[in-house]
Amino acid sequence: MIDTVILDVDGTLVDSNYHHTLAWSRAFGRHDLNPPLWRIHRAIGMGGDKLVAEVAGGDVETELGDALRDQWTEEFDQLIGEVRPFDGSRLLLETLKERDLRVVCASSGQPQHVETFLDLFDGRSVADAWTTADDAEESKPAADLLLAALGRVHGTSGVMVGDATWDARAARAAGMPSLGLRTGGFGDAELRDAGASDVLEGPRALVDAVKQGLLDRL
Template sequence: MDAQTRGVLFDVDGTLIDSSYFHALAWWEAFRQFEHKVPMSAIHRAVGMGGDKLIAHLLGEDRDESEDAELKATHGAVFGTYWPSLVAFDGARGLVRKCAEAGLAVVLASSARERELRVLRRALDADDAITAATSSSDAEESKPAPDILVAALEAGDLRAEDVVYVGDSVWDVYAASKLDIPTIAVTCGGTSEAELKEAGAAEVYTGPDKLLEAFATSLLGQLAAG
């Protein structure tokens, strides 16, 4: 099998870009504006879900669903104020480029809106190594459903059995497991190693820099070696 038919799918928020806590703060502010008192810790643990599922998860199925669209819009508006502060994690750029140099197709499996994705890609600054990318418009159902990963596979012309997924939340691991894709998890998004392993992560590193250091012996290195 040609190595280029193998690939890596990357979650972006909290995995390559240091944005998870900005998302938590933006959701907290959105809920606050609608007079919902939701602890920041609970919000952070739900970050990684799609916005629709995050709202249902935190406010319950008996909530006033007519607020959902405005809550998501408010979150997006508040999060947008943090765009200038978004930076890539140490090693993120190098990891993406290392994967490409090793012959792996690199696909950003992002659920961000198109405009937001452009901001994230600018912060990552590795477009020369990226094969394809997805956005929220590519998935009918959000994580932990696997739709965005299915879209990423299609975008990269890849098969589930030929890829590894790199993510930072239990929702990433759950989504990938539905397609039998092994997940390499990183704790830099704020989720502990124990939680990620319990969810089913095959490997866990503290961040992209440590995964890059261990590339040769990681699942990524094994995949590239065939």
């Protein structure tokens, strides 16, 4: 029986993936690097410690990785005020809690960004716990963050809800099922191929599915 629901934040509860993509593009542009936006978007959801190499190669990571991450932060801080929660995010947390489930908002984002996002839907008043980049040695698609989230609430059986293939892959690495949402711009087939048991439109659609017993079937 599932006792813990681990919710990704960026792209799952708040509509931030394209803001991240633009911020990374601007950071790369400071160094006359111009990876196409689609390639950057494909890497959103994995940790920033891995994204530079994924998008631009190991040599760029070695030479510019730390500088790019600092510059991404500067660029994203200029965009974060435009980020909005998805319809149903708060209701999803409330619905899960009504079913006596432990709820963890599991983000690998910077602490100040995670707190800003949670405040968009007053998530801290409902969630049992949340994580940030400070809580895992290795970012997604490694299992570290999910295991830290499960441990934070002393859960024994969790399910991961995320918008990206990296979320599903991290769940698979952690030995737990996952559900995918279309809110991050990833396709149904690729989310399922990465390990998602089911794919739904967004938080509100997941609310309806939970009420219809979806979690009991995992």
